Amino acid sequence: MKTEEKSASNKKLISLCVIERALEGDIQAINKVLKHYEGYIAKLSIRKMYDEYGSVHYCVDETLRRRLETKLIKTILGFKMVR
Structure with a gap:
């Protein structure tokens, strides 16, 4: 159980500000x-x-x-964040 927790905590997540900028169409954030x-x-x-x-x-x-990259980009641009 502890090894699963360690491996999960070692994974880096995308920051919220990068996600928000990507949703707005910022090319660098999408990249x-x-x-x-x-x-x-x-x-x-x-x-x-x-x-x-x-x-x-x-x-x-x-x-x-x-095709997978294109699908991800289309999904990012079409996603609506709800706060």
Whole structure:
């Protein structure tokens, strides 16, 4: 239980002011949000590929990665914060 708490507390969160600026359309803030989720998006974009010899290779599908980034940006810009 303590290891779960330690690992959860080590994760850095996006500050509220960055989120608010991203919701307003600030490009730098949106880039910070994209940078924060960069690893997660890359992990979701991994696909199994086969070469001409039938060997399996795992690589990031760049098209899928871009689609996920675009979806995140659209969601950020369409999100309405309620206080």
